Amino acid sequence: MKRFTYVRAVSIDQAIESLSVHPDAKLLAGGTNLVDLMKYDVATPTTIIDINDLPLREISETADGGLRIGALVTNSDVAVHPSVARHYPLLASAILAGASAQLRNAATVAGNLMQRTRCSYFYDVLTPCNKRAPGSGCPARPGLNRNHAILGASELCVATHPSDMCVALAAIGATIIVQGPNGLRAIPLADFHRLPGDAPEKDTTLFGNEVILGIELPPVLEHHRYSYLKIRDRLSYAFAIVSAAVWLTIDDEAAISTAQIALGGVAHKPWRNTAAEALLIGRPASRVNFEQFASMLLSGAVALSENDFKIDLARRTVVRALEQAASRTPQSQSDKRIH
Numbered sequence: 001m002k003r004f005t006y007v008r009a010v011s012i013d014q015a016i017e018s019l020s021v022h023p024d025a026k027l028l029a030g031g032t033n034l035v036d037l038m039k040y041d042v043a044t045p046t047t048i049i050d051i052n053d054l055p056l057r058e059i060s061e062t063a064d065g066g067l068r069i070g071a072l073v074t075n076s077d078v079a080v081h082p083s084v085a086r087h088y089p090l091l092a093s094a095i096l097a098g099a100s101a102q103l104r105n106a107a108t109v110a111g112n113l114m115q116r117t118r119c120s121y122f123y124d125v126l127t128p129c130n131k132r133a134p135g136s137g138c139p140a141r142p143g144l145n146r147n148h149a150i151l152g153a154s155e156l157c158v159a160t161h162p163s164d165m166c167v168a169l170a171a172i173g174a175t176i177i178v179q180g181p182n183g184l185r186a187i188p189l190a191d192f193h194r195l196p197g198d199a200p201e202k203d204t205t206l207f208g209n210e211v212i213l214g215i216e217l218p219p220v221l222e223h224h225r226y227s228y229l230k231i232r233d234r235l236s237y238a239f240a241i242v243s244a245a246v247w248l249t250i251d252d253e254a255a256i257s258t259a260q261i262a263l264g265g266v267a268h269k270p271w272r273n274t275a276a277e278a279l280l281i282g283r284p285a286s287r288v289n290f291e292q293f294a295s296m297l298l299s300g301a302v303a304l305s306e307n308d309f310k311i312d313l314a315r316r317t318v319v320r321a322l323e324q325a326a327s328r329t330p331q332s333q334s335d336k337r338i339h
């Protein structure tokens, strides 16, 4: 680990000011990703700004009946909060599918949004990686790419976004509230994470001197059906190979009235296709419609040398998650068997 200066921010303005003065500084929240990256010399900030004293640990209702969750609320506290469990069970389920209890107790909302890819080349400073060292190359393309992207990748990067929480937030339609030197900004989650394009070193659209204050969830007007289905190599404590977050309403005539579906583990950001979702509206919640939707969602998928299996796996995962949601039998995160 390289030497760094440690600063403990006493106000949001001070954190923003420190980020502006030290462009290579990093904010420290739970530390469960940043400190690992520093130990491996993947992240080498010269200044660490500890934000744990900032007043960002509240969960409260918004004026329109939605929910605002502070950036420093731990993943565990989000998952067990009564309003989340009652109105946004999809979010609770996705969080509980991730990491371990100890990690969730330390990890924060903002840290989870900002966590970096798990591509092994990104973590290995002895190999090239366009995300870590722009212009150095992408060994994953010809190399070990079983867990890599099948959608939205670029020539320069085939890494995936590892978060479970963000997949649920994408399906729910969350907004990220950030503050920078010019004031507040609200960024829809769909616009927060980026595809790699020709700048894979940038994961998000957050500016270097902005601080995430929290997230806002839209009001839940109807009782949504949901499921978060995560497919992984082990039943717990493993990142998703593929995951699906389904947020659905079905009317009295058994037709789908709203459908918001996101995939995880397949791209540089949680993956949604709103045109495909629109085709589900007004249709019966049947397997044939779910299969058509899944085919459209995966229509642009391109496999790498080792991950052809992910395309069919993703298709089947989304169909299964839609069936679980429609039948009100969401995937359990304590009994992880998939029925």
Ligand SMILES: Cc1cc2nc3c(=O)[nH]c(=O)nc-3n(C[C@H](O)[C@H](O)[C@H](O)COP(=O)(O)OP(=O)(O)OC[C@H]3O[C@@H](n4cnc5c(N)ncnc54)[C@H](O)[C@@H]3O)c2cc1C
Pocket: 026, 027, 028, 029, 030, 031, 032, 033, 034, 035, 036, 051, 071, 097, 098, 099, 100, 103, 106, 107, 108, 109, 110, 111, 112, 113, 114, 115, 162, 163, 164, 165, 210, 211, 212, 213, 237, 238, 239, 240
């Ligand atoms: C062994 C292991 C297994 C894991 N398994 C999973 C899993 O299955 N699913 C999953 O989703 N995650 C998993 N994780 C990742 C874990 O969820 C993240 O490490 C965690 O969410 C990061 O949160 P943090 O508060 O510790 O962030 P930190 O490590 O403190 O920070 C991470 C990044 O966020 C930035 N940041 C923090 N707060 C702010 C803010 N307010 N504004 C702007 N930037 C900010 C930091 O500067 C840093 O760049 C796992 C992690 C480990 C170590």
